[in-house]
Amino acid sequence: MAFVSNGDDLFDPIVMADNRFHVEGYQEGFEEGTRQGTIEGRNHGRLHGAKLSAEVSFYNGFALAWKCLLENNSDVKARKRLKAMESLIGVIKNFPYEDPQYEKLQEDMERVRAKFRQVCSLLNVSTDFREYVRGSTGMSF
Template identity: 65%
Template structure:
């Protein structure tokens, strides 16, 4: 009888090896996937965070959040003492753009509505440019060769 139970244990070991190896393989794959996922996630986040926060050299025609803020702040300074009838409406639009940008969660990489808010900023920027009679696309200004005074 001892030989029968010994062969049963050997048989059980062989049958259960598939489950054991599947479990070990799953665990190894999960750990490797998690490690690679973190590396790829950081790389992806850095790339897209940089696109949102600043200007990409190849895509100067699509300025980003930092540019919008500087643009709005500069125009606000230029128009704040204006007596023009349209200046009040322009200033309100500029202040709205500045407010949206200042409430933007710059330091929260997990912010779920990031793309929606970027689109809101872009739309407000285009509206502001329209009110100021300024082209929203600056590629003509950037592509000029040299500067003149």
């Protein structure tokens, strides 16, 4: 049997086991939390991206439909409405669809919403997006 000059060396692995297991457990938990956070973040981003896309698509379809209705009308109010409609379409066309990390996304989305509200005011129609999505018949699929 070998003689150990320092008696604590023999028991260090046992004494330090609690600390080692704590550090290892923390590291494993941190890595798992990072993986889960990434998955949840992506899912959250997809969900909100889809909602935002649906909203912008609705505004675009709304504007294009009204533009078609107003193009052949020559009265002064119709011209003003058409100009506002074309402005809304222009704002939507410049919307940054391809850049998921666009820093001014919220500002641009508020600009689209404000332009939509302006157009709705000129047309004297409701600005509640959910009302249009639900539909006037109350049918669901």
